[in-house]
Amino acid sequence: MNVTVAGVLRLLVLVLSVVVLQLAVVGQVNVFDANADLLPLVAMSIGLLAGPVTGATVGFLLGLVADMALLQTLGVTSLLLVGVGYLAGRYRELRDATHKMVPPLGGLIATLGYAAAFSLVQFLLGVESPVSPLVIREIAVSALLNGLLAIPVFTAVRAFLRADLIDDLRPRRRPVTRLRVTT
Amino acid sequence: MYKKSVRRRRAVLALLVSLSIALLTVYFGESASGGLHAIQRGFLEVLAPLQEGANRALKPARDLVGWTGDVFDAKSENEDLRSENERLRRQVAALQTAERDARQLRALVGLNRSEGFPDGYDTVGARVIGRSPTVWYSAITIDKGSSAGVRVNQPVVSGAGLVGRVSDVSGGAARVTLITDHTSGVSAQIVPDGPNGLVKATVGNPTDLLLDFVQKGRAVRTGATVITSGWRSSRLESLFPRGIPIGQVTRVDSDERELYQRVHLRPFADLRELDVVEVLTRKPAPVENAQVTP
Numbered sequence: 001m002n003v004t005v006a007g008v009l010r011l012l013v014l015v016l017s018v019v020v021l022q023l024a025v026v027g028q029v030n031v032f033d034a035n036a037d038l039l040p041l042v043a044m045s046i047g048l049l050a051g052p053v054t055g056a057t058v059g060f061l062l063g064l065v066a067d068m069a070l071l072q073t074l075g076v077t078s079l080l081l082v083g084v085g086y087l088a089g090r091y092r093e094l095r096d097a098t099h100k101m102v103p104p105l106g107g108l109i110a111t112l113g114y115a116a117a118f119s120l121v122q123f124l125l126g127v128e129s130p131v132s133p134l135v136i137r138e139i140a141v142s143a144l145l146n147g148l149l150a151i152p153v154f155t156a157v158r159a160f161l162r163a164d165l166i167d168d169l170r171p172r173r174r175p176v177t178r179l180r181v182t183t
Numbered sequence: 184m185y186k187k188s189v190r191r192r193r194a195v196l197a198l199l200v201s202l203s204i205a206l207l208t209v210y211f212g213e214s215a216s217g218g219l220h221a222i223q224r225g226f227l228e229v230l231a232p233l234q235e236g237a238n239r240a241l242k243p244a245r246d247l248v249g250w251t252g253d254v255f256d257a258k259s260e261n262e263d264l265r266s267e268n269e270r271l272r273r274q275v276a277a278l279q280t281a282e283r284d285a286r287q288l289r290a291l292v293g294l295n296r297s298e299g300f301p302d303g304y305d306t307v308g309a310r311v312i313g314r315s316p317t318v319w320y321s322a323i324t325i326d327k328g329s330s331a332g333v334r335v336n337q338p339v340v341s342g343a344g345l346v347g348r349v350s351d352v353s354g355g356a357a358r359v360t361l362i363t364d365h366t367s368g369v370s371a372q373i374v375p376d377g378p379n380g381l382v383k384a385t386v387g388n389p390t391d392l393l394l395d396f397v398q399k400g401r402a403v404r405t406g407a408t409v410i411t412s413g414w415r416s417s418r419l420e421s422l423f424p425r426g427i428p429i430g431q432v433t434r435v436d437s438d439e440r441e442l443y444q445r446v447h448l449r450p451f452a453d454l455r456e457l458d459v460v461e462v463l464t465r466k467p468a469p470v471e472n473a474q475v476t477p
Contacts, residue, residue: 018379020230023324024237024311025245030455037316053195060199064206068226069234070315070322070359074219075207082199115317122365127386129365135387147333 002042007164011046013056014160018042019065034141036149040068040070040114041107043081045061045157047088048097048106049165055085078118084110109145127164193390196199197389215351224353227324231312231356235326238312241470246283251324267386287459290342304424304463307331312356321384322347323366323457328355336422338411338463344428344451345369347410357462361454362429363389370421373403373428373446380446382429389454392430394446399437400442407432409448424463 022038029035039062047055063078088106091097119135158165210219235430288308309331309348313324327333329352339346339359347361362384369382371394378392378401394409409432430448437444 001356016233020233020237022316024234025241027314027316028311031243033455039316048218053192056196056199059201063203066316068223069230069313071223071227072315072322073207074210074223075203075205078206079200079203081198081205084466086196118317118319127365129384129386130370130393131365131386132388132391137388 002137004164005093007161010161010164011054012061014042014157015058015061015065018062019069020128022066023069031145032141034145036145037078037111037114037142038149038153039063039081040084040110041146041150041153043085044088044106045103045154046092047085048092048102049158049161050089051092052086052089053113055089057085058080059085060085060158076118076125077119080114080121081179084114103150103154104147107145107173108143112139112147115139115142189402197278197419207243215357220351224474225350227353227356227358228328230438231326231328235310235312238310242280243273246280247272284459286417287342294319304465306330306461307333307412307464308459309333309357310459314369319365321367321389322350323359323460325357325462326355326360327462328353328357331355332464333357333462334464336338337465338423338427338464339460340427341457341460342431343450343453345423346452346457348422349462360459361389362392362450362458369423369429370412371409373397373407373409374433374452377407380443382409382448389450391433392448392450394432396443397446399442399444403426403432403435403440403444405432405434409446412464413476 018038026036026038033048043055043059043062046058050058059081060078062072063076063081065076066072088110091102091106115141119139206219210470212449213219241444280451282397287311307327311323311324315322325339333352335349335352336364337349339348347359347364347367349357350360351358362369362382364382367382367384371382373394374377378397380397383393383395385391385393397403399421409429411423411425411427411429412421413423414421428451430450432446433449434447435444
């Protein structure tokens with residue numbers, strides 16, 4: 001990703017808008033008693049589009065702004081989203097991230113990992129009430145919803161940051177390998 | 184060149200992880216009046232108007248999403264009717280929003296006037312502008328803060344019953360920890376003359392609360408109502424005044440090995456669909472026989 005002042009500003013606007021959108025809208029729409037979570041999706045999308053350094057940085061900022069806005073324990077969401085952004089960025093470096101199924105599958109896996117890690121951190125910090133098995137169902141439904149939302153979110157993030165991306169992550173066309181010879 | 188970029192990548196990762204852990208540690212270590220908490224409240228002060236604006240502007244769209252989900256199968260095939268439907272759908276979403284708000288406000292007024300509702304409290308009506316996205320933090324953000332008289336630990340109710348308590352306040356917004364949060368505990372009583380206990384959450388299941396520490400042998404009837412018990416001693420006083428409805432008993436677990444029986448209840452307030460709530464603020468004590476001393 002090209003590091004320019006405009007690019008950094010665009011990222012900051014993206015972070016702020018995503019958090020506001022998540023808290024004011026997406027977090028309040030219940031689907032099968034669960035809701036989607038844009039934060040891991042956006043961290044994953046940035047990682048896939050701009051690499052591990054930008055992915056981890058944006059993940060950190062997303063978590064920080066979300067924790068600030070929700071008056072939650074600072075650092076928890078940041079720590080986990082740093083992981084999501086970084087791992088998505090590493091995937092881009094090591095594997096073919098242009099496949100159409102990467103965003104939805106990545107969104108699903110990122111959300112599952114993020115939610116599981118979040119639960120683990122909560123257990124480590126201490127849970128003072130019994131935990132219902134419905135937590136697992138809610139995490140699963142959220143992950144499925146995020147898997148479905150990943151394609152539009154990834155497309156929107158790519159469109160928003162297109163000017164700053166070094167290579168646009170679109171499915172590559174296969175080279176023509178066979179020539180048809182006519183007589 | 185490659186090694187340099189690898190080193191840079193790892194350094195950034197290490198820096199961000201360290202920063203997160205440092206934030207977590209410092210935040211846990213400091214009191215509610217500490218520096219990080221103050222910065223957090225200041226940030227919320229700035230963000231709350233944005234959040235409120237987005238919440239209001241996109242509420243019809245949000246309701247529309249829910250409504251569309253319910254009537255997904257009822258799409259019209261006719262082109263004219265489809266456009267008519269679009270217009271009506273927008274109207275319905277707007278009306279449903281207004282109707283839902285009105286219903287909640289009517290219920291709030293009804294609750295305030297009901298018998299047994301705690302005396303000595305003023306109410307501050309507030310709109311829900313944010314909701315925690317994870318199942319672990321059961322909290323909402325409301326659009327009223329210290330400038331409207333909201334203070335930490337004040338009880339919050341909806342038209343149906345107890346919702347939670349104010350856990351953090353900034354000038355124009357406040358965070359409300361719901362009774363379904365794992366850190367929540369409310370002293371409660373089964374009415375009319377049932378036993379006392381402590382209402383705790385069941386994480387991940389917002390429709391199931393647990394009334395714990397109910398002594399064995401005390402009869403508990405399914406369907407009985409549970410209210411806040413509002414105890415008071417010479418030194419301490421419950422955060423929740425007596426008489427706020429919490430929920431209805433759904434079942435009782437009694438294990439021979441346990442000292443107490445565990446009573447499950449369904450909260451009266453639908454904590455997933457809150458749009459409007461009220462914060463109970465104490466009325467200022469009337470000044471009687473005020474004396475002016477020179």
